Amino acid sequence: MDSTEKLxxxxxxxxxxPGYEAEARAVLRKHLEPVAKIEHDKxxxxxxxxxGSADFPRIVLAGxxxxxxxxxxxxxxxxxxxxVPLGGWWNQVMLGQRIVIKTSxxxxxxxIGAKPPHLMEADEAKKLxxxxxxxxxxxxxxxxxxxxxxxxxxxxxxxxxxxTVLAPGxxxxxxxxxxxxxxxxxxxxxxxxxxADHPNTLYGIGTVQEEVGTRGAKTSVxxxxxxxxxxxxxxxxxxxxxxxxxxxAIKLGKGPSLLLYxxxxxPNLRLRDLVISLAEKAKIPLQFSSMRGGATDGRMIxxxxxxxxxVVLGVPTRHIHCHAGIIHRDDYDHALELLVQLVKHLDKRTxxxxxxx
Ligand SMILES: [Zn+2]
Numbered sequence: 001m002d003s004t005e006k007l008x009x010x011x012x013x014x015x016x017x018p019g020y021e022a023e024a025r026a027v028l029r030k031h032l033e034p035v036a037k038i039e040h041d042k043x044x045x046x047x048x049x050x051x052g053s054a055d056f057p058r059i060v061l062a063g064x065x066x067x068x069x070x071x072x073x074x075x076x077x078x079x080x081x082x083x084v085p086l087g088g089w090w091n092q093v094m095l096g097q098r099i100v101i102k103t104s105x106x107x108x109x110x111x112i113g114a115k116p117p118h119l120m121e122a123d124e125a126k127k128l129x130x131x132x133x134x135x136x137x138x139x140x141x142x143x144x145x146x147x148x149x150x151x152x153x154x155x156x157x158x159x160x161x162x163x164t165v166l167a168p169g170x171x172x173x174x175x176x177x178x179x180x181x182x183x184x185x186x187x188x189x190x191x192x193x194x195x196a197d198h199p200n201t202l203y204g205i206g207t208v209q210e211e212v213g214t215r216g217a218k219t220s221v222x223x224x225x226x227x228x229x230x231x232x233x234x235x236x237x238x239x240x241x242x243x244x245x246x247x248x249a250i251k252l253g254k255g256p257s258l259l260l261y262x263x264x265x266x267p268n269l270r271l272r273d274l275v276i277s278l279a280e281k282a283k284i285p286l287q288f289s290s291m292r293g294g295a296t297d298g299r300m301i302x303x304x305x306x307x308x309x310x311v312v313l314g315v316p317t318r319h320i321h322c323h324a325g326i327i328h329r330d331d332y333d334h335a336l337e338l339l340v341q342l343v344k345h346l347d348k349r350t351x352x353x354x355x356x357x
Contacts, residue, residue, distance in 0.1 A: 001165075004332070005172070007031070007184050009163035012174035015102050017069030017086045018212040019044075020156040024065040024180065028206045031187040035194045036204065044208040045220035048190055052198035057227035057351035059343060060203045060308075061189060062217060062297045063182020064210030067175065068321050070157035072101060072136070075147065079140035080113070083157055087211030088294075091128045093322045098160040099136060105150025109160070110138035161324040170329045171252065177317045177325045179210065182232035185315075185336055192340050199347035207297050214264075217297035218304075226308050227351050228271065230342065231298040232335075234325070235259065235289055235314025248289060250316045253328040255285030256335035259312035264295025265302050268309035270354045275311055278341050284334045289314065309354040313339065 001009070016024030025046050029038060036048030046065075068087030075081055081101070095114035100107045113135050117125060136157065140146045161175040186204035193202065203224050208216035221229075235257040238248025250257050258275055259267065279286040302310035315335050318326040 004184070004188070004329075005165065007187060008172060008174065011180035011184055012163050012176045015100070015156065015158040016065050016067055016176070017071070017156045017158060018066040018209040019086070020102070021065040021208045024183065025206060028065065028183055028187065032190060032204065035190040041216065041219040041222065043216050043219040045216040046206045047220060047224070048186065048204040050190060050193065050202045052200050052202060054199050054348060055201055056348055057200045057346060058203060058224055059200045059346050060205060060221060060224060060226035060229040060301065061186050061232060061339070062205045062207055062220070062229060062301060063186050063232040064179040064208070064216065064297060065183055065206040066209055066211050067158070067178065067180070068211050069159060070099070072151060072153055072155045072157060074153070075143045075151065076135070077143045079142045079146050081110075081136040081138065081146060081151060083134070083136060085131055086156075088321055089131065090321070091131055094131070094134060095129060097323045099157050100160055101136070101138065101151055102156050102158065103150035103152065108138050108149050108151055110136050113137045159323040166326065171326055172329065173324050173326050175324050177327055178234045178320045179232070181234055181315050181317070181327065181332065184332070185232045185339060188336050189339050189343065192336070193343065196344070198344050200343070202343060210297055214295065214297050214300045217300035221301050221304050225305060226301065228346055228354065229298065229301045229308050229310040230339065231296045231301070231310065231312040233259075233296050233312055233314045234317035234320055234327075236291070236320055237316040237318045240318055250287050250289050252316050252318060252326070253330050254316070255287050256331055256338060257287040257289045257314040257316060259291065259296070259314055260288055261290035262295050262312070263291070263293055264299025265310065265312070267311045268302075268354055271309045271311050274345070274350070275313070275338070275342060278345060279338055282337065282341055284338050287316070309351070
């Protein structure tokens, strides 16, 4: 396993649902501390700062630390746990999946229970089970047993999927790519620039609570007042059965993607074009996407103060918002290279020229 794979393993295997990002934050801190000055906001976001040769412009790289998961909301007398989703889940991907509950007494494993098909009439088998009717089974036979295992209301519930190198060799399966991949990019951009010069001051933010409404994006940039923001995210790969090219034409292994539109932001067009020209010059493949539903941390950051020129760079990921997703190493490496080039390029003159007057 090389250092990137080790970082992926570390970042994706820790827990960090919205509001409970401590474990993910600790991993980010460990890797950023040697290469950045560490700051925080008061909601839980972590900020790495590295001064280049100029105070201005202030460049923000933002990736969210939280992943989709659940929170225990009720313990039943017969020993089951009801939960609320943290982040967007589709009912059909949840049943039968393994989870772990993080409790004050340690990790409590379990699964989201599902009724065997043997007991279903044809009609029932076709119906979607609703989230409110689902439950977690930790193998208890009474509510008291659940409590004795350490489970308390409000405990976070996290999907289980160890980091796995897949058979073709360059593709990886893990949970929480959304958005530990963005966190990994921040770490490695800072590492790459540790001894390099760049004509700006660089801020790498691991934001909190993106999946429940991009909340850490708002609080974390309050004191920074960025001049440019680059949001690092996963993008929805459409190269699987059931997704039409007009829904997503993004393919694994064909390069990082530039988001041209989402429900929360139109990117700064000059910054967009700069990314495209830098990619062309460096022969880095680039894909383009637009997303009718959903938004990123860019939604908050690009309207901070008077407005912040912002783009979203994505790494294609299959099966986001499921228990596990799949990414391609080449896309990540290309995104990293493009980011390093971009940060080195964003000097005072370039950034002043990004705004229409
Ligand atoms: Zn995300």
